[in-house]
Amino acid sequence: MGVVIEVEGLVKRYGSVEALRGVSFSVLSGEVFGYLGPNGAGKTTTIRVLMGFSRPTSGSARVFGVELYNPGASGVRRRVGYVPGEFEFYGGVSGGRMLDYWCRLVGGCSRGVVRELLEAFPLPLERAVGTYSRGMKQMLALVMAFSHEPDLVVMDEPTTGLDPLARGRVLDFVRSKAREGVTVFFSSHVLSEVQRVADRVGLLRSGVLVALEDVSSLLRKSGKVVKARVSKNLSPDRLAVDGVRVIRSNGELELVVTSGKALESVLRMLLDAGLEDLEVRDATLEEVFMHFYERTSGPGGKG
Numbered sequence: 001m002g003v004v005i006e007v008e009g010l011v012k013r014y015g016s017v018e019a020l021r022g023v024s025f026s027v028l029s030g031e032v033f034g035y036l037g038p039n040g041a042g043k044t045t046t047i048r049v050l051m052g053f054s055r056p057t058s059g060s061a062r063v064f065g066v067e068l069y070n071p072g073a074s075g076v077r078r079r080v081g082y083v084p085g086e087f088e089f090y091g092g093v094s095g096g097r098m099l100d101y102w103c104r105l106v107g108g109c110s111r112g113v114v115r116e117l118l119e120a121f122p123l124p125l126e127r128a129v130g131t132y133s134r135g136m137k138q139m140l141a142l143v144m145a146f147s148h149e150p151d152l153v154v155m156d157e158p159t160t161g162l163d164p165l166a167r168g169r170v171l172d173f174v175r176s177k178a179r180e181g182v183t184v185f186f187s188s189h190v191l192s193e194v195q196r197v198a199d200r201v202g203l204l205r206s207g208v209l210v211a212l213e214d215v216s217s218l219l220r221k222s223g224k225v226v227k228a229r230v231s232k233n234l235s236p237d238r239l240a241v242d243g244v245r246v247i248r249s250n251g252e253l254e255l256v257v258t259s260g261k262a263l264e265s266v267l268r269m270l271l272d273a274g275l276e277d278l279e280v281r282d283a284t285l286e287e288v289f290m291h292f293y294e295r296t297s298g299p300g301g302k303g
């Protein structure tokens with residue numbers, strides 16, 4: 001599989017703010033890559049550098065082997081679709097004209113592809129974009145990003161402002177495009193969506209990548225969540241053996257258990273303490289995320 005995105009030792013400073021502090025990762029052809037992190041972690045900064053809107057302080061971010069801020073990169077730029085986190089359209093222009101204008105700008109779109117996109121994301125194309133709701137504008141941005149059949153689509157929080165039905169359609173669409181070989185890089189705060197659609201995730205904290213992993217192996221390594229109710233008193237100190245993290249111990253017990261041996265001793269302790277109710281399940285990406293960030297102090301804070 002070819003490398004589509006290659007980020008190496010990326011540093012970006014804004015005055016005294018170090019938004020990215022040496023980030024490195026790569027994304028392979030056909031992958032769906034979820035880029036996660038709390039507010040201010042540096043996700044948008046990474047995306048802006050990737051798209052060539054902002055130059056790195058040091059390090060590099062290459063897309064199909066080139067840095068997009070280079071004037072000579074326009075050929076590669078045409079292979080990339082982009083959904084920004086914040087956008088403004090010319091309000092007086094209809095959605096249809098906007099789409100036509102866009103297609104001319106990127107050197108043409110296939111009618112069939114645009115039709116398929118508008119079936120997935122129906123829009124009142126005859127209406128002025130200024131009258132569109134937040135979600136409709138988001139859908140127009142998505143249609144535009146995919147309309148010229150790019151090989152890579154970069155999206156900054158693409159489901160913001162969409163209702164659950166539209167979100168589901170976006171996720172299904174992303175997966176279907178990935179099956180066709182399109183590479184997708186997207187940032188998100190909605191972890192259940194990332195879990196559903198991404199092959200791999202990068203977790204960013206204060207400008208540093210703290211995890212880079214297949215979603216399935218990240219979840220496997222993150223262990224089981226055990227919820228239990230016992231009739232006797234069981235102190236959290238006794239439960240906190242190697243491989244066990246006590247999340248909650250008032251009333252219902254909630255633990256994260258990361259080894260088979262630890263699970264065995266936890267179950268034994270629960271049985272001895274008069275087990276009344278038990279649930280054991282895989283950790284969700286949300287729980288993994290909380291574990292990575294729970295000691296983070298405020299937006300972009302250092303954990």
Ligand SMILES: Nc1ncnc2c1ncn2[C@@H]1O[C@H](COP(=O)(O)OP(=O)(O)OP(=O)(O)O)[C@@H](O)[C@H]1O
Pocket residue numbers: 014017018019037038039040041042043044045046300
């Ligand atoms: N143009 C700028 N000038 C100064 N500081 C900036 C600029 N852009 C971003 N920053 C700072 O860089 C850091 C990373 O911001 P960034 O927008 O990349 O975070 P993010 O992970 O996308 O956050 P969010 O989830 O809130 O969108 C923050 O401390 C932010 O204040």
